[in-house]
Amino acid sequence: MNPLHLQAPAPRPAAFLHQAGVPSSMEVGDPIGSRLRRLREQLDPVRRVVHAGETIFQAGERFAHLHVVNAGLFKLINTSADGREQVVGFKFRGDWIGFDGIADGRHKSDAVAMDTSEVWVLPYEQLLARSVQQPGLLGELHAAMSREIAHDRESMMALCTLPADARVADFLRYWAESLAMRGMRTDEIALRLTRAEIGNYLGMTLESVSRALSKLVRAGVIAFCSKGRRDVRIPDVEALGRFVQRYLVPASATLQ
Amino acid sequence: MNPLHLQAPAPRPAAFLHQAGVPSSMEVGDPIGSRLRRLREQLDPVRRVVHAGETIFQAGERFAHLHVVNAGLFKLINTSADGREQVVGFKFRGDWIGFDGIADGRHKSDAVAMDTSEVWVLPYEQLLARSVQQPGLLGELHAAMSREIAHDRESMMALCTLPADARVADFLRYWAESLAMRGMRTDEIALRLTRAEIGNYLGMTLESVSRALSKLVRAGVIAFCSKGRRDVRIPDVEALGRFVQRYLVPASATLQ
DNA sequence: CGTTCGATTGAGGAAGATCAATTAATGTGG
DNA sequence: CCACATTAATTGATCTTCCTCAATCGAACG
Incomplete structure (x- = not known):
């Protein structure tokens, strides 16, 4: 029996088929684009351009705005009281940034642009006021927070x-x-991250990341593009999933 | 320089003093009690008693309600598509449960009672309707989600x-x-968790948990109460923090 | 009172960290 | 444009931490 349940719970419902990231209010084709379009129509937000390495905010600053990524790419960096530093997430086009500051009015992380990027600045109080009038807007906000929570849980799980x-x-x-x-190319991707950053995000050393990548190349699951080892070629994304699975067969792993 | 920033960002603001868990709308004395009191007044929710081992919902079920813990204690368990299982969080009195189901209308985890517990059942649609009228309620909801995100990030950080x-x-x-x-006793705590569960939550084996606890006993930071090794005596909570710090001095650790 | 489940502890092994050397890419000033 | 400095990535050798396997012990329960 399942060792994590103190007592065996009722059997799992049949509709148990989920994986993170599938948005709810789905317009076929381009859910994120349409999400952004709706937001722009409803809020007409101020746009802010941020260049690679610049932050939209830093931990400790007063929280007043949420941000939505319209272009580019961000990483979120947490710093513990004792100085440990970690990349705790990445934000792509259509993602919201800044939720962790709502609770006590202070940002908890640095949001660093990894490329020239554009965010929409949404004054939180104004957003709330508009949400009250436009329930769809509130739904969008909640869905974004919900996705973030679900995704963080998946990350924890991968780590563990x-x-x-x-x-x-x-x-x-x-x-x-x-x-x-x-809707971006997925066969050749530019990570724009050092091995150290990847390792930091994944809880391992940069050497381990390098070795893992080399192994993936040897396994034929990925390849490096032409010059530089920063850009990765992924002929078949599914193959990556299968590679992960292969590791789970030995210790099939419900736990213990 | 900080290796995680592509370029050096502006200096950190002085008000950089945060640690998870300090609630925002703070009534001195009992912030969680007063939070619950307000909720009860505003919503008069249906109460539901759940016994140890029972679930309030399971992953895959349709999401329709949020829950607030009024008494007892819950663990959240995620299961990956390939069958890996993990405790991804614990919920105490005053905590909300179920946010990860909002985005796509399906719960992502099992919420298992670890003791006889009482939750308040908040129909999500009704909650939204009321929130529109009572901005304080909406603030409470958002603060709870925000705290959850912030806490998950701290967990990721500890793991890594x-x-x-x-x-x-x-x-x-x-x-x-x-x-x-x-407002509960903190010098003697009943964990109600097996070593296997603790290990699963922390990404290590039950043996490692056991060894770590023994080490903490030898270091004088904790002790086991009378009969059984389930209940832990913590004479000084601060000492636990110092114990953690001691591990960071060697590899002082900004990364690398 | 024996059975079962959880916890502890030890011995050996494996995954990953650390240390170190080399190579490749990037950038800089002449 | 090239020599040189700098930073990132790779790879190997070694060491540490933690996992695995196994035996023992204790508590709880029928």
């Missing part, structure tokens, strides 16, 4: 249950999927 | 940056703090 190589494979899969969801 | 022993110490500290915040 996957060995290093599989974690790297899973990370690439996640990245490719994020791009695909936004 | 702390060695096993420190992770166990940090877990006990978190648990004691959660109890303290709710």
Whole structure:
């Protein structure tokens, strides 16, 4: 029996088929684009351009605005009281940034642009006021927060249950999927991250990331593009998923 | 320079003093109690009693209600598509449960009672309707989601940056703090979790948990109460924090 | 009172970290 | 444009941490 349940719960319902990232109010084709379009119509937000390496806010600053990524790419960096630093997330086009500041009015992380990017600045109080009039807007906000919570849980799970190589494979899969969801090329992707950053995000050293990538190349699941080892070629995203699975067959792993 | 920033960002603002868990709308004394009182007045929710081992919902079920813990204690369990299972969080009195189901209308985890517990059942649509009229209610909802996101990030960080022993110490500290915040005794705590569950939550084996606890006992930071090794005596919660710190001095650790 | 489940502890092994050397890409000033 | 400096990535050798396997012990329960 399932060791995590103190007592065996009722059997799992049949409709148990979910994976993160599938948006709810789905317009076929381009859910994220249409999400953004609706937001722009409803809020006509101020746009702000941020260049690579610049932040939209830093941990500790007063929270007053939420941001939505309209172009580019961000990483979120947390710093613990004792100075440990970690990349805790990435934000792509259509993602919201800044939820963790709502509770006590202070941002909890640095939001750093990884490329020239554009965010829409949404004054939180104004957003609330408009949400009250436009229920669709409120739904959008809640869905975004909900997705973030669900995704963070998936990350925790990957950290806890996957060995290093599989974690790297899973990370690439996640990245490719994020791009695909936004209608971007997924066969050749530019990570714009150092091995150290990837390792920091995945809880391993940069050497382990490098070795894992080399292994994935040897396994034929990925390849590096022409010059530089920063750009990754992924002929078949599904193959990454299968690579992750292969690691789970030995210790099939319900736990223990 | 900080290796995680592509370029050096502006200096960190002085008001950089945060740690998870300090609620925003703080009534001195009992922030969680007053939060619950307000909720009850505003919503007069249906109460539901759940016994140890029973679930309030399971992953895959249709999402229709949020829940607020009024008494007892829950664990959230995620299951990946391939069958990996993990405890991804705990919910104490005053915590909300079910946010991860909002986005696509399906719950993403099992919510299992760890003790006889009472939750308030809040029909999501009704909650939205009321929130539109009562802005304080909406603020409460958002604050709860925000806290959850912030806390999950802290968990990710512990998983990625702390060695096993420190992770166990940090877990006990978190648990004691959660109890303290709710006005409960913190010098003797009943975990109601097996080593396997703790290990699963912290990404390590049950043996490692056991060894870590023994080490904490030997270090004089904790002790086991009388009969059984389930109940932990924590004479000084601060000492747990210092124990965690001690692990960080060697590899002082900004990364790399 | 024996059975079962959880916890502890030890021994050995494996995954990943650390240390170190080399190579590749990027950038800089002449 | 090239020599040189700098930063990132790779790869190997070694070491540490944590996992795995196994035996023992204790508590709880029928």
